[in-house]
Amino acid sequence: MVWQLRRATVDDLDAIMAIEHAVFPTDAWSVESMGSELSSTHGVYLVAFEHSEPQDIVAYAGLLAPRGASQADIQSVAVVESARRQGLARTLVLSLIDEARDRGAREIFLEVRVDNPGAQALYDSLGFEGIAVRKGYYQPDNVDGLVMRLEVPAPKTSPAVGA
Structure with a gap:
């Protein structure tokens, strides 16, 4: 598959909410909260879709970074x-790290459920470190949230080839 990313808009709200409810059935964000996030100038949301089917959004990710x-x-x-285990979450998170850097952030934080070892492994592999636990953070399941932190790395550059 060839995945493509683009900035989300409020026109993507229905597709994002369908994913939100499928992936987070007990603690999905409200339509109002997600709509507010998509409208905010203080962050960015990205959506992903298969190159040949731009109308079929299969993933999203969001960043708050004034x-x-x-x-x-x-x-x-x-x-x-159906789109998992293909590097899509990694690509989305790396894109958000780039966006945070471009906006001037030196640290990025996130919370992840303690019962989600796959997501924790992804964040670990990208350099995030667990720094605290928020007891009962995810409701109504009363699942703890692991707070993770990343010092934003400097951009990687390389000399032009063939110049």
Whole structure:
């Protein structure tokens, strides 16, 4: 599959909410909260789709990062089951890290359910470190949230080839 990313807009709200409810059935965000996130100038949401089917959104991820602020928060990352294990969440998170860097953030935080070892492994592999636990953070399941932090790495550059 060839995945493509683009910035989400409020026109994507229905597709995002369908994914939200499928991936997070007990603690999905409200339509109002997600609509507010998509409308905010303080962050960015991305959606992903298969190159040949741009109308079929299969994943999204969001970042809260006011321009000039030293800290950013990854708000949510969700991939439909049929598109998992193909590197899509990694691509989305890496894109959010780039966006946070561009907005001036030096640290990125996120919360992840303690009962989601797959997501924790992804964040670990990207350099996030667990720094705290929020007891009962995910409701109504009363599941703890692991707070993770990443020092935003400098952009990787390389010399032009063939110049």
